[in-house]
Amino acid sequence: MALTLNINGKSHTVAVDPETPLLWVLRDHLGMTGTKFGCGISQCGACTVHLDGAATRSCRVPAQAAAGMKITTIEGLSADATHPLQKLWVEMNVPQCGYCQAGMLMTAAALLEQIPNPTDADIDAWMTNICRCGTYPRIRAAIHRAAEALRA
Amino acid sequence: MAQTLRMTRRQFVITSAQVGGGMALSIAAGDAVAAALAHREPWSRPLGRGAVEINPWISISPDDSVLIRVASPESGNGVMTQCAMTVTEELRCDWAKVRVESISLNRDYQENLVYSTPGDFVATFAGRSTIPERMEYLLQLGASARERLKAAAAERWEVNPAEIDASNGVLTHKASGRSLRYGEIADHAATIKLHYEPAPKPASEWTFLGKASPTKLTNASIVDGSGVFGIDVRVPGMKYAALMQSPVHGGRLKSYDFDVIKNMPGVRGVAVVEPSAPRKQVRWRLSDQDNAPQAAIAVVADHYWQARSALEALPVQWDPGDGARWKTTEQLYDAALEVLEKPGETVDKDQGDALQLLASSKRRVDATYMTPFCDQAPMEPLNGTALVTADRVDIWHPSAISIQAYCTAAEEAGIRPENVHLHQTLVGGSFGRRLFGDDVCMVIAVAKRFAGTPIQVIWSREEMTRQGRYRSLKAMKLSAALGGDGLPIALHTRLGAFIKSGQNGLMDGAYANGLIPNVRVESTRVPLHILHGAYRAPGYNSIAFFVESFIDECAVASGMDPLEYRLRIFDKWPDAGWKKCLEEVAAKSNWGERLPRGQGQGLAISNWAMRGKPHSGTTVAVVAKVNVTRAGELTVERLDLAFDCGRILNRDAVLAQLQGGMLFGLNMSLNEELTIHDGQIVEGNFDRYPMLRMAEIPKKLEVHFGALSGHDRFNEVGEPPVGPVGPAVANAIFRATGKRIRTMPFRKHDLRWT
Numbered sequence: 051m052a053l054t055l056n057i058n059g060k061s062h063t064v065a066v067d068p069e070t071p072l073l074w075v076l077r078d079h080l081g082m083t084g085t086k087f088g089c090g091i092s093q094c095g096a097c098t099v100h101l102d103g104a105a106t107r108s109c110r111v112p113a114q115a116a117a118g119m120k121i122t123t124i125e126g127l128s129a130d131a132t133h134p135l136q137k138l139w140v141e142m143n144v145p146q147c148g149y150c151q152a153g154m155l156m157t158a159a160a161l162l163e164q165i166p167n168p169t170d171a172d173i174d175a176w177m178t179n180i181c182r183c184g185t186y187p188r189i190r191a192a193i194h195r196a197a198e199a200l201r202a
Numbered sequence: 203m204a205q206t207l208r209m210t211r212r213q214f215v216i217t218s219a220q221v222g223g224g225m226a227l228s229i230a231a232g233d234a235v236a237a238a239l240a241h242r243e244p245w246s247r248p249l250g251r252g253a254v255e256i257n258p259w260i261s262i263s264p265d266d267s268v269l270i271r272v273a274s275p276e277s278g279n280g281v282m283t284q285c286a287m288t289v290t291e292e293l294r295c296d297w298a299k300v301r302v303e304s305i306s307l308n309r310d311y312q313e314n315l316v317y318s319t320p321g322d323f324v325a326t327f328a329g330r331s332t333i334p335e336r337m338e339y340l341l342q343l344g345a346s347a348r349e350r351l352k353a354a355a356a357e358r359w360e361v362n363p364a365e366i367d368a369s370n371g372v373l374t375h376k377a378s379g380r381s382l383r384y385g386e387i388a389d390h391a392a393t394i395k396l397h398y399e400p401a402p403k404p405a406s407e408w409t410f411l412g413k414a415s416p417t418k419l420t421n422a423s424i425v426d427g428s429g430v431f432g433i434d435v436r437v438p439g440m441k442y443a444a445l446m447q448s449p450v451h452g453g454r455l456k457s458y459d460f461d462v463i464k465n466m467p468g469v470r471g472v473a474v475v476e477p478s479a480p481r482k483q484v485r486w487r488l489s490d491q492d493n494a495p496q497a498a499i500a501v502v503a504d505h506y507w508q509a510r511s512a513l514e515a516l517p518v519q520w521d522p523g524d525g526a527r528w529k530t531t532e533q534l535y536d537a538a539l540e541v542l543e544k545p546g547e548t549v550d551k552d553q554g555d556a557l558q559l560l561a562s563s564k565r566r567v568d569a570t571y572m573t574p575f576c577d578q579a580p581m582e583p584l585n586g587t588a589l590v591t592a593d594r595v596d597i598w599h600p601s602a603i604s605i606q607a608y609c610t611a612a613e614e615a616g617i618r619p620e621n622v623h624l625h626q627t628l629v630g631g632s633f634g635r636r637l638f639g640d641d642v643c644m645v646i647a648v649a650k651r652f653a654g655t656p657i658q659v660i661w662s663r664e665e666m667t668r669q670g671r672y673r674s675l676k677a678m679k680l681s682a683a684l685g686g687d688g689l690p691i692a693l694h695t696r697l698g699a700f701i702k703s704g705q706n707g708l709m710d711g712a713y714a715n716g717l718i719p720n721v722r723v724e725s726t727r728v729p730l731h732i733l734h735g736a737y738r739a740p741g742y743n744s745i746a747f748f749v750e751s752f753i754d755e756c757a758v759a760s761g762m763d764p765l766e767y768r769l770r771i772f773d774k775w776p777d778a779g780w781k782k783c784l785e786e787v788a789a790k791s792n793w794g795e796r797l798p799r800g801q802g803q804g805l806a807i808s809n810w811a812m813r814g815k816p817h818s819g820t821t822v823a824v825v826a827k828v829n830v831t832r833a834g835e836l837t838v839e840r841l842d843l844a845f846d847c848g849r850i851l852n853r854d855a856v857l858a859q860l861q862g863g864m865l866f867g868l869n870m871s872l873n874e875e876l877t878i879h880d881g882q883i884v885e886g887n888f889d890r891y892p893m894l895r896m897a898e899i900p901k902k903l904e905v906h907f908g909a910l911s912g913h914d915r916f917n918e919v920g921e922p923p924v925g926p927v928g929p930a931v932a933n934a935i936f937r938a939t940g941k942r943i944r945t946m947p948f949r950k951h952d953l954r955w956t
């Protein structure tokens with residue numbers, strides 16, 4: 051069966067079982083491997099994408115449920131890695147192994163869309179993704195700095 | 203060294219009479235091989251046109267970009283960046299134009315061990331990029347390349363090379379006002395042969411190392427999603443495999459029914475993998491630790507989700523084997539505790555007369571501690587991609603030690619090393635999980651049953667967690683006799699473990715190597731089917747908890763403040779860095795502040811990899827502050843750490859490792875425990891094996907640099923902080939509640955108080 055998905059502003063038609071989780075359609079069918087597989091059960095957030103702007107864990111979303119929505123992945127967060135979060139992530143040396151960071155960035159970007167000036171408590175409530183390397187303190191600091199940059 | 207790389211062709215068993223070698227439906231391999239080989243490194247961005255190799259490690263392009271090859275895979279600690287920094291110090295190129303890539307093990311093998319001979323480089327334990335042999339070699343590489351660039355410019359300008367200055371990628375002849383960029387003269391430099399090796403400058407003259415704190419070179423590819431981890435490899439014609447191994451380690455596949463799934467969408471076949479002996483011929487000390495494939499079945503399909511769905515639908519029966527007799531976790535724990543009551547199978551250390559002193563002591567402290575099985579749980583699930591043909595293997599892999607992956611792949615495939623091509627990817631965390639090559643063995647074992655087709659094998663999180671190479675369970679009984687001044691004069695320990703276990707943090711630690719005059723260390727091994735491996739700071743991650751909690755108990759028995767107690771103990775230690783760590787962390791954490799009941803501070807100090815010597819390894823002291831509600835809810839409010847690793851090369855990189863290591867140690871202590879039921883590991887995913895998240899980490903996580911002694915060593919910092927966090931928290935809980943915590947994970951303890 052063919053599904054049409056709107057990803058990062060482009061329309062893609064894929065022949066796929068519509069129940070296939072969006073994560074695997076992105077990764078295997080479309081070769082967009084920036085979105086990561088970590089747990090498959092909505093626990094870790096490595097697979098986070100935006101569906102109509104909302105941070106969503108794509109490992110548990112059947113692809114057909116995303117049809118008709120605006121899907122944004124890490125590859126489409128900005129045209130050239132210039133989203134303030136991306137720039138600060140590099141500058142503040144946030145990633146360690148980096149595997150969780152696409153999900154972290156997508157979640158943080160959605161947070162800033164909703165709450166332009168988040169408190170620590172907002173960050174705690176939104177950033178429920180797992181980072182085994184322990185980069186949380188830097189993620190928190192970088193989100194605060196990005197909020198400043200976006201206000202300026 | 204050459205000898206250890208020479209591998210023998212191993213005979214492997216493809217089928218067994220019972221279940222056969224799996225049934226593969228035909229796959230039109232066609233041009234897949236050729237296509238795959240043309241795209242071997244789908245992530246590599248080629249150097250600029252006209253790049254010149256100055257030596258096998260350094261290439262320079264006409265646009266001045268410098269490519270530095272690194273032997274250690276990048277698994278998050280910044281090792282590639284660190285190695286490139288060391289080369290850059292002497293090469294004096296423009297850091298903004300430096301790029302890194304992994305060495306080729308195949309080239310190493312073919313070209314007379316060009317990468318592995320010097321500096322023990324193939325022992326690519328990533329964290330040890332700063333050992334003297336490797337630093338010296340990297341500095342030499344940079345210095346020699348720089349002098350050749352100078353010599354080339356000198357020839358062109360017909361001046362004395364000594365009059366040429368090299369800086370920031372530019373060669374300048376001041377007297378004549380001429381200059382050349384490295385990229386303009388690199389091809390000429392490549393033809394220069396120096397008749398001497400220029401001496402790198404002494405550390406005191408470094409201008410980049412220890413001064414600058416550049417961020418990781420890999421960051422840019424992380425934040426836009428372009429970085430290629432093992433699981434991101436895409437080879438033309440590739441199929442996906444979903445894997446299931448014997449749920450009880452050591453079991454066998456009894457039967458399966460392929461007919462049930464053969465018409466499911468995308469399904470191409472199954473591969474059955476027979477268990478076999480560990481791969482022994484692998485060089486280096488890591489050797490064969492539990493790296494053999496377990497009995498397994500893998501379903502191969504066009505897409506991973508198809509493979510996984512079909513695997514779930516596949517009827518499979520296992521013969522669990524001997525491991526099934528371990529019915530419950532309690533049975534395991536009892537077995538480990540039982541051996542503590544008898545003299546140890548081996549006496550690992552016996553100095554002075556500990557037993558006699560304890561027998562006659564009026565002031566003795568006794569306690570028994572235990573730590574459970576834990577999984578490293580890196581965020582990238584285990585995976586690998588391989589293309590096996592009759593005479594060649596290509597494997598794309600997130601290995602943490604590429605030489606191990608290379609050798610293991612050759613052996614598992616039964617193909618000569620010169621025909622093995624390992625394509626190292628980024629590594630989504632390791633923490634000890636991706637060292638021994640068991641994942642490589644499994645990937646090759648599956649792919650060779652689909653010869654000619656590239657196969658990507660992906661472990662589900664559940665499969666990975668239940669088929670780990672774990673931090674093994676350990677139990678320890680400790681007894682101390684205290685002298686008239688309250689300090690320990692004798693220590694007797696017995697370890698019960700399921701492996702012949704290292705006792706880092708005790709055997710090689712300060713207490714047993716001079717501070718306590720009478721020490722007896724015993725251990726007993728309990729055989730068990732559950733597989734084990736390395737987990738960040740092996741041995742030490744348990745032992746530091748036992749020893750530092752126990753010393754706290756001794757302080758309490760002596761009626762002394764735990765800081766005061768340790769300061770007195772370390773008074774006699776010739777390495778003043780220990781006391782400095784204690785003093786620094788105490789001052790910065792406001793040690794001794796008055797706190798209401800339910801709150802408390804705890805202290806611990808340990809050293810990773812000191813090998814029994816002062817001025818060695820990395821010393822770390824941690825103060826934890828906790829809050830425990832009457833209902834027993836624990837919050838770790840603050841962690842302070844002071845450390846002495848001698849000297850540091852990149853302050854921010856050191857900070858990142860220490861922060862991450864503290865949180866790793868905290869999660870290990872609070873949360874992690876694998877349990878078993880009927881011989882199988884119960885926990886499969888993060889719902890049952892919890893990880894700290896943003897809201898749960900201490901509000902204050904402070905690293906203090908004030909205890910750095912400046913001693914001439916650059917010891918590692920990734921593993922040391924894992925040890926002292928747990929005991930510091932447990933000691934704080936004791937002060938807050940009066941409850942002494944002697945087992946991990948702390949979350950399973952009842953901490954209520956009235």
Ligand code: FES
Nearest residue numbers: 088089090095109
């Ligand atoms: S992979 Fe989707 S939440 Fe973990």
Ligand code: FES
Nearest residue numbers: 147148150181183
């Ligand atoms: S950076 Fe490694 S898991 Fe987050």
